[in-house]
Amino acid sequence: MNTNTKTTMLYNKGALQNETLIDLYKRMLLPRMIEEKMLILLRQGKISKWFSGIGQEAISVGVTYSLNKDEYILPMHRNLGVFTTRDIPLNRLFSQWQGKANGFTKGRDRSFHFGTQEYNIIGMISHLGPQLGVADGIALANKLKNNNHACAVFCGDGGTSEGDFHEALNVASVWSLPVLFCIENNGYGLSTPTSEQYNCEHIADKGIGYGMESHIIDGNNILDVYTKVSELAESIRNNPRPILLEFKTFRMRGHEEASGTKYVPTELMDAWAVKDPLDNYREYLITNGILTNTIDEEFRNEIKNNINENLKATFEEDVISSTIEKELNDVYQKTEYKHVSENSExxxxxxxxxxxxxxxxxxxxxxxxxxxxxxxxxxxxxxxxxxxxxxxxxxxxxxxxxxxxxxxxxxxxxxxxxxxxxxxxxxxxxxxxxxxxxxxxxxxxxxxxxxxxxxxxxxxxxxxxxxxxxxxxxxxxxxxxxxxxxxxxxxxxxxxxxxxxxxxxxxxxxxxxxxxxxxxxxxxxxxxTDYYTLPIGKASLLKEGKDVTIIAFGLAVHWALETLKKDQNISADLIDLRSLQPLDTDTIFTSVKKTGKVIILQEDSLFGSLSGEISSLITENCFKYLDAPVKRVASLDTPIPFAGNLEKEYLPKHRFENELSELLAY
Incomplete structure (x- = not known):
């Protein structure tokens, strides 16, 4: 055991080489210096928001350093060290935070709300908890592929109160998925202390309820984090199972900078300040002759210059622009429909x-x-x-x-x-x-x-x-x-x-x-009998007529067919939408322009339903062709009752014939 009286921590280098010890230090120093610069830019009004991970770098760096680069890691918004340890170019990170085109989301999302397959990082959404379930799916795919990959996902202590935390751990345990659930217990969920988040001594204790191995790790000790996570990652590669890791640490800044830290007792801040992961590790390296002040200064100057150069390039980058067409086209991944014809049998x-x-x-x-x-x-x-x-x-x-x-x-x-x-x-x-x-x-x-x-x-x-x-x-x-x-x-x-x-x-x-x-x-x-395909987004014209357009989908199509069979004097186009999104407006508009009258029949209740959108589209695009107001027939605006006679009254089937007759007579 290597100890140092100048630090508050005990470090055990074990078999680690000095090159590794230095590399871990540099990888913690980089996100710390980036954050310090960002806080200055925030005060200058040059960035809009910042979620600080100062004091938690050992976790992000140690976990990421423990995984292979082809293994997925799912960070949160206080895990800058994950992104830098995966060697994402700083100019791309800075562009992402500035909403520039060189970032990862085309200006559509901010900060760490992004993923990149190139670096096997899957970014968070603000709802936090679903990230854990995503890790389950990634780990399941790894297990099915039998590729001996680990996966790590981050969550804060506050996020463990969400149902997604419990669901994801349960699924991972039942399916023996090779995933490391990394919980950064930093004392507060925004301003709510852990004492008001859970009522057990340690988050790690929750692993017991899921039949899951769990460990508590000093989240401010980079060597403890790296060596323990490396060991566990290698273990789950060969013996797939989930492990719950609770990293004890502290959030030294506000939830985000505007929040401040006034709700934190001064003595608590002081107690954790002396446990700073970077300062303590630096003292350990210097005391043991692994690092010198001169070399440290060289590292800092190199990182400072690197940050400034990339910031300069980012600020010079044009403000992002787009077009309505580009924005709409990126909602869905483009896909070419591949038609497979049906067989004759x-x-x-x-x-x-x-x-x-x-x-x-x-x-x-x-x-x-x-x-x-x-x-x-x-x-x-x-x-x-x-x-x-x-x-x-x-x-x-x-x-x-x-x-x-x-x-x-x-x-x-x-x-x-x-x-x-x-x-x-x-x-x-x-x-x-x-x-x-x-x-x-x-x-x-x-x-x-x-x-x-x-x-x-x-x-x-x-x-x-x-x-x-x-x-x-x-x-x-x-x-x-x-x-x-x-x-x-x-x-x-x-x-x-x-x-x-x-x-x-x-x-x-x-x-x-x-x-x-x-x-x-x-x-x-x-x-x-054989495999075949049909295009999504194309309605089916079941019947053709001249007097009215009937639009329906699902069970309502059969109600309409019954009505038309009962009164064969009704000359109607009957459109079965089949696809509701995307919607075949061409078929709808063509029919409406021919018949001049429209009735929309649906099973869903009326208010706020799809029929309202269809009615609006028809009115906006076919108004001059209409000979009557667009009519909608739907279920009652109540929950669905159980008793047969009440359910029959709820559904619109028995009302449709009268409504259709009134429209035809308009």
Whole structure:
């Protein structure tokens, strides 16, 4: 043991060479000096905001230094040392913070809210917790690839209060995923002390509840961090399992600089100030003859010049500009639809069979597809879509999940980041609310923010008419058609369901695939037996007429067909949208311009629904062709009742015929 009376820490160099000891020092010194410069620029008004990691450099540097460069690491906004230790050029980091084009997000996101596949870093979102689930997905892909890679993800003590923390640790433990959960316990979540965040002595104690190995590490001791994490990373490469690491440290600055630190007792700040990871380590190196003041000064001058040169280049860089076209085109990853024609042999099957066969044939074509969901393995899912899949593809690719929708959506994103494809079954579309955050803030924004595809399909069994009550009956597509970056598909027939599902799986963008439970076993159709595709974003014109345009999707299509069959004197265009986002406005507008009257029929409740958007689009683009106001027919603006007679009154089917007659008579 090497000790030094001038420091408050004990350092054990073990078998580490002096070159390594010096390199660790320089790698801590760099982010410290960058931060000191940023704080000056902040006071000068040259940058807008800063989240300081001063006093926590040993964790960021030590963990990153312990991993191989081809292993993923998922930092937070106080982990500058992760980015610098991965040797990201300073001019690119500075451009990112300035919102310049040379950064990583084209000015669309700030600070450390970015990822880069080039450096195997996956940046955070402000919701913090989903990052842990993303690490699960990355680690799962590593395990399935059998590539002996570790993965590390950061979280603060405050973030451990989020449900995503508990979900991610549980999933990682159940699946024995090779991931290091690195918790920086720095005393405060913004101004809330740890005593008000959790009621156990150590965060590491929480590992016990998940059957997970855990360790407490002095987060201010760079040698303890590096040697221990190196050992554990090597261990999980060879023996995949998750490990919870609690790094004891302290946040010496405010949550962000505007917050200040007035809420922190002075004696606590003083106690941690003497534990500064950089100052103590410098004293240790100098006392033991590994570093001299002269060499240290040379390091500092070199880093200072490097920082100033790159800052100068960044400030001289043009303010970023874009066009409406560029911004819109970057919401989705561009994909060319590859049409696969259907074969001539067909079989008369139900909608549920078509979905199952489409998924099975897609999995046969693409070994990287992993199906995840509650009870999807041996049980085959509650609707039996994946029945028999275990025998065909094995439990590695057909995975039962714990009941934790948020972590599984995040893990699906992690699989996509690590080059695989996830098809997640949301047991009921209603349950998506507990996975809403990663869908709308990770999947939807991924490509626009940092050019990363979110190659995920989420299957959504939905809909009423089966007496399932308020929690198993919603048609909640409007939650997602509103969110740029998501695609939403809603087939009404077996033929469409199979072809659109295979296309959704081929699409690199996130797709929510709605499947109406009431249609699963009631609608039959002749469907090609082999694999084929249908284009997303193209509606189907089921009937042609001259007097009115009927627009519907899902179960509502069949209500409209029943009405037209009952009164064959009605001459109508019947449009089955099939795809809700993107929406086939060309087919809609062409029909409206021909008929002059429009009625939109949907199962969802009326206010704030997709029918309102369609109505507005028609009014804005086809107003001069209209012979009557656009009419909308939808369910009541109430939750969905359970009792059969109440549910019947809730749904708009029995009101549609009268509304259609009134429109035709207008």
């Amino acid at each position: 067909t079989e008369n099957i139900r909608l549920i069979d078509a979905i199952s066969k489409g998924l099975k044939q897609a999995m046969e074509q693409n070994d990287s597809i992993v199906v995840m969901g509650q009870d999807v393995a041996e049980y085959g899912g509650v609707f039996k879509i994946t029945e028999g899949f275990i025998e065909l593809f094995g439990k590695e690719r057909v995975r039962n999940t714990p009941i934790c929708e948020s972590a599984i959506v995040s893990a699906a994103y992690g699989l996509a980041i690590n080059g695989m494809k996830a098809v997640m079954e949301m047991q009921f579309a209603d349950f998506v609310s507990t996975g809403f955050n990663p869908i709308v803030n990770l999947l939807a924004k991924s490509h626009y923010r940092w050019n990363q595809k979110a190659d995920v399909v989420i299957r959504m069994p939905c809909g009423a008419g089966v007496g399932a009550g308020p929690f198993h009956s919603q048609s909640n597509e409007a939650w997602f058609t509103k969110t740029p970056g998501l695609k939403v598909v809603y087939p009404a027939f077996p033929y469409d369901a199979k072809g659109l599902l295979t296309t959704a799986i081929n699409d690199p963008n996130p797709v929510l695939f709605f499947e109406h439970k009431g249609l699963y076993r009631t609608i039959y159709q002749d469907v090609p």
